[in-house]
Amino acid sequence: MSHKLVDCRGLACPHPVINTKKALEEASIETITTIVDNDVARQNVTLFAKNAGHQVSEEQKDGFYHLTITRNDASPAAQTSACAAESSAVTAASAGGSVYFITSNELGQGSPDLGEVLIKSLFTTLTAMTSPPVALLFLNTGVYLTCEGSPVQEQLEKLHAAGAAVLTCGTCLEYYHLKDKLLLGNISNMLEINNWLSGPYKVITIA
Amino acid sequence: MVDDPYLFGQIAAANALSDVYAMGGQPLLALNIVCFPDCLPTAILGEILKGGADKVVEAGCIIAGGHSIRDDEPKYGLAVAGLVPPGRIISNAAARPGDRLVLTKPLGTGIINTAIKADLLSTQAVERAVKCMSTLNKKASAAMQHLGASACTDITGFGLLGHAAEMAEASQVSLEICFSAIPLLPEVLEMARMGLIPAGAYNNKEHLGDKVTFDNSLRLEEQMILYDPQTSGGLLIVIAEANADRLVVNLGDQGVPSAVIGRVLPDQKELIEVIK
Numbered sequence: 001m002s003h004k005l006v007d008c009r010g011l012a013c014p015h016p017v018i019n020t021k022k023a024l025e026e027a028s029i030e031t032i033t034t035i036v037d038n039d040v041a042r043q044n045v046t047l048f049a050k051n052a053g054h055q056v057s058e059e060q061k062d063g064f065y066h067l068t069i070t071r072n073d074a075s076p077a078a079q080t081s082a083c084a085a086e087s088s089a090v091t092a093a094s095a096g097g098s099v100y101f102i103t104s105n106e107l108g109q110g111s112p113d114l115g116e117v118l119i120k121s122l123f124t125t126l127t128a129m130t131s132p133p134v135a136l137l138f139l140n141t142g143v144y145l146t147c148e149g150s151p152v153q154e155q156l157e158k159l160h161a162a163g164a165a166v167l168t169c170g171t172c173l174e175y176y177h178l179k180d181k182l183l184l185g186n187i188s189n190m191l192e193i194n195n196w197l198s199g200p201y202k203v204i205t206i207a
Numbered sequence: 208m209v210d211d212p213y214l215f216g217q218i219a220a221a222n223a224l225s226d227v228y229a230m231g232g233q234p235l236l237a238l239n240i241v242c243f244p245d246c247l248p249t250a251i252l253g254e255i256l257k258g259g260a261d262k263v264v265e266a267g268c269i270i271a272g273g274h275s276i277r278d279d280e281p282k283y284g285l286a287v288a289g290l291v292p293p294g295r296i297i298s299n300a301a302a303r304p305g306d307r308l309v310l311t312k313p314l315g316t317g318i319i320n321t322a323i324k325a326d327l328l329s330t331q332a333v334e335r336a337v338k339c340m341s342t343l344n345k346k347a348s349a350a351m352q353h354l355g356a357s358a359c360t361d362i363t364g365f366g367l368l369g370h371a372a373e374m375a376e377a378s379q380v381s382l383e384i385c386f387s388a389i390p391l392l393p394e395v396l397e398m399a400r401m402g403l404i405p406a407g408a409y410n411n412k413e414h415l416g417d418k419v420t421f422d423n424s425l426r427l428e429e430q431m432i433l434y435d436p437q438t439s440g441g442l443l444i445v446i447a448e449a450n451a452d453r454l455v456v457n458l459g460d461q462g463v464p465s466a467v468i469g470r471v472l473p474d475q476k477e478l479i480e481v482i483k
Contacts (some may be wrong), residue, residue, distance in 0.1 A: 013405060017325070043409060127214040
């Protein structure tokens with residue numbers, strides 16, 4: 001049974017929670033003792049651990065709080081699913097959402113005119129869906145869709161307003177000299193884009 | 208709170224102007240108060256002041272001067288004077304039993320700021336919270352004046368419950384607040400579940416003590432959101448029942464999110480009762 005000590009004395013919120021969370025991410029760890037020196041950290045670490053499905057016991061020694069956290073069962077994976085089941089509506093909705101990875105300003109290969117008609121039709125369809133995509137990621141010529149002159153500006157604004165993250169590749173904007181033409185959303189990088197692609201979402205690629 | 212000095216300036220100014228809006232006034236002139244260290248480039252100070260000045264202009268107000276001090280950490284705030292005819296002052300002491308409570312701006316900026324420090328939020332989520340904090344309560348104030356609010360207060364450091372309690376005590380009434388009706392920033396519940404709750408929220412909870420009672424089914428993190436200190440929060444508007452829904456619609460038409468979150472009750476044992 002592996003045990004870890006997380007000494008958070010002298011640390012203010014949110015660091016005790018973050019250090020405890022990091023320690024729990026190590027699969028081999030079964031129990032953790034987090035030591036904190038203030039009541040806010042005691043309450044926050046306890047809240048975090050209990051809501052993540054673990055057991056917490058508390059002891060006061062020499063003016064410090066020793067919080068011993070025991071994994072609820074042996075398998076961290078089982079906890080994740082148990083935790084997800086009772087998780088908030090926000091998390092449940094986003095985990096079930098889809099991410100659109102858009103690498104072209106035309107849909108499909110063939111006539112460019114037809115490609116533009118189809119991409120417009122796709123975005124109009126997306127705005128009519130009951131739950132919008134979680135994120136729209138634009139790369140390569142796809143970035144023309146988030147910049148001035150976009151054929152889908154109106155639809156994109158609707159999706160953005162409905163809560164879809166709109167991320168446009170910064171390298172691509174630079175390559176096509178569009179950096180000051182971006183209409184909405186954020187300029188992004190490959191790290192963030194990859195985080196979306198490798199996250200819990202269904203990824204739909206438009207090329 | 209935010210790293211961008213221009214946004215920091217905007218948020219500080221929106222926060223300072225809010226008091227005048229809560230009283231139904233028009234901001235007239237503002238004085239800058241700024242602390243700044245020698246070791247940072249003055250261009251940063253320029254950006255902070257520009258952010259503040261832009262918000263002051265948006266409010267139809269002017270910056271009449273100010274005061275600057277060398278200090279270890281950058282600090283910025285404004286003293287704002289506004290104008291309101293005496294008969295039209297909206298105070299926090301005139302809530303009447305039967306009135307409804309309307310809240311503008313979603314709650315949770317304190318928790319979101321804690322989550323930002325923990326580096327747990329997407330740029331999208333940070334952007335959303337910043338936009339919320341930098342939005343003036345100007346349109347909200349105009350809309351409530353138009354429909355005749357009974358009372359109003361702005362939600363800042365003492366959290367929704369702290370400011371609501373202040374209003375209830377001043378008006379000698381009790382309040383019933385419905386948790387599920389309260390608009391929250393999207394990531395707030397998730398971050399609160401993770402224990403990313405600022406010390407200020409616990410202080411507010413302790414300060415209010417047993418003045419607030421909660422429905423048994425409300426979880427600790429849900430309760431804590433209502434104590435979360437807000438930076439440049441929205442207005443808590445008290446308005447006659449007949450006009451409450453209209454106020455929400457009018458606000459929505461102007462792009463100001465709001466919701467009816469509760470009602471005013473005659474003075475009773477509990478100052479505030481939070482139901483599910």
